[in-house]
Amino acid sequence: MVVVRERKRGKQTYFYLEHSFRENGKVKKKTLYLGTKLPANIEERKKHFLRDLYKREYEQLDRIKTNFAKEQKSIPKSLREKETATFAIKFTYDTQRIEGSTLTLRDTANLLEKGITPAEKPLRDVKEAEAHEKVFYKMLKSKALSLSTVLGWHRTLLKQTKPDIAGKIRKHQVAIAGSKFLPPSPVEVDPMLHEFFAWYKENKGKIHPVELAALVHLKFVTIHPFGDGNGRMSRLMMNFALDVSKFPMMNIPYTNRNSYYNALERAQVNKDDEIFVRWFIKRYLQEHNRYL
Secondary structure: OEEEEEEEEOOEEEEEEEEEEEEOOEEEEEEEEEEOOOOOOHHHHHHHHHHHHOHHHHHHHHHHHHHHHHHHHHOOHHHHHHHHHHHHHHHHHHHHHHOOOOOOHHHHHHHHHHOOOOOOOOHHHHHHHHHHHHHHHHHHHOOOOOHHHHHHHHHHHHOOOOOOOOOOOOOOOOOOOOOOOOOOOHHHHHHHHHHHHHHHHHHOOOOOHHHHHHHHHHHHHHHOOOOOOHHHHHHHHHHHHHHHOOOOOOOOOHHHHHHHHHHHHHHHHHOOHHHHHHHHHHHHHHHOHHHO
16 A cells, blocks of 8 residues: 655645555555645655566566457467366366365366366356356457446346355345455445446546456455355456456466455455555566466
8 A cells, every 4th residue: 555654844744645566575664745735636756666566577467468458369260269268167167166166176167168067066056157167258259347237247147056146236234254355335336336437438448458357356346236246256357357348368267266266355454556566567467477
C-alpha cells in the first residue's frame, strides 16, 4: 500500500509517499518526496509512483503480449484451437478443484475430450465441469463485459446443479469458509454491481490490461453477488479482460491456492487492491515466462 508520511523538521512539515513490499523474505521500503504541501492530485501521484517502481514488470508484460502475438500468427489455426482446448481443460480442472470438485485432471480431460464420465464421482462435479467448459467458450465469443453477460454465464454454469440460484443475485448474507473477510450485505450488492461495471467501462482503456484483469477478479469476488460460483465467475471475467486485450490467458492452479487465497484475503481485509495486483502480476509473469 502507498501511504503518505509526514516528517517535521523544526516548524516545517515535509510530505513523502512510502511503499512497503516484500523481497527475498525481507520487507523493504521505497519513498518519494512530495514537497512541503500535499499535492491536490495525490491519488494520481500514488499511481505514477507505483508504476515507476514496477516499471520493469510492466515492460515484461508488454513483451509477453508482443511475443504471444508473434507466436499466434505462426501457428496453424487447428493447432491454435488445440491449444485453446488444452487450456480450457486445465482451467476447468483447476477452477473447479479450487471450489471443491473431486475430479482429477485426467478425469476432466477424459470427460471434456472423450465424453468419458468418471466412475464413482459426484454427478454434480461432472455436470459443472461440462458446464464450465461451455461458459469458457461463451466467454471467448463475448464482445463486452456487462451484468447481463455475467448473469448468463452464471446461469449456464449452475442451471443443471443449482437451478434455484443460477443466474440470480443473492438476497441473503453469505460467508467465505476459512476467511476473515465478510462479503457485503444483500442490500449493498446491487449498487456495488452497478458501480463495478461503471468502473470497468470507464477504466478498461486506462489501466494496463493485466492489472485490469487482476482488479476485475478482486473487485467482483469481493462483491460476492451470487450464492455460489463467485470465484469461478471472477476467474472467467479475469480471462475475458486478458483475452479481449490480446494477452495470453491465465490459470490459477489448485496447487497454488494457498498463496492465492492469502493474497485475496489480505487485499480484502486491508482494503488494499495493490496487494492482490502485485501477487497477480508476479504469478502472470511466472506462468508466461517463456514469452520473455
